[in-house]
Amino acid sequence: MRISLCAVAALLIAAGPVRANPAENDAAMFKLATRSGCMACHSILPVPARADGLPPIAPAWRDIAIKYRDDALASDRLTRTVMTGSNPHSSHWVGKISAVTMPPNAIAITEGDARMLVNWILVLVP
Numbered sequence: 001m002r003i004s005l006c007a008v009a010a011l012l013i014a015a016g017p018v019r020a021n022p023a024e025n026d027a028a029m030f031k032l033a034t035r036s037g038c039m040a041c042h043s044i045l046p047v048p049a050r051a052d053g054l055p056p057i058a059p060a061w062r063d064i065a066i067k068y069r070d071d072a073l074a075s076d077r078l079t080r081t082v083m084t085g086s087n088p089h090s091s092h093w094v095g096k097i098s099a100v101t102m103p104p105n106a107i108a109i110t111e112g113d114a115r116m117l118v119n120w121i122l123v124l125v126p
């Protein structure tokens, strides 16, 4: 029996996207964040003070989730910040981190992937 490519494609479309369970989704998002270079500066959970006494380079993603938990526009705004970088003249984390600004990440991640990561970050509330 010969199965046409069209029939296979139709079957795949009908099957829909494969749904990951929460743990699989967490693992996939962490992999994406690592591959995109985010984890060079960020941690998921707050980290203890560094040996030199300086605060961490960048805010922990759980702290970001807590800060913006009631902000309905955070997803769009933070996706833009991830792509184009943060404004060094109006840090949202002044005094809590040791870096001045987040550089643009557009060379490392697509906007669609950045939005996916931001939406995942925003639900990392305890």
Ligand code: HEC
Pocket (backbone or CB within 6 Å): 033, 036, 037, 038, 039, 040, 041, 042, 057, 058, 059, 064, 078, 081, 082, 086, 087, 090, 091, 092, 093, 094, 097, 099, 100, 101, 102, 103, 105, 108, 109, 114, 117, 118, 121
């Ligand atoms: C070179 C270090 C660095 C890298 C790499 C980096 N960040 Fe950041 N990120 C920062 C710093 C510093 C801030 C704090 C900016 C501020 O003070 O407003 C920040 C802030 C953020 C914020 C909160 C912005 C706000 O306005 O409060 C989000 C969300 C974020 N980063 C996500 C990401 C994601 C996703 C990636 C990977 C694609 C990434 N970051 C890569 C340093 C980094």
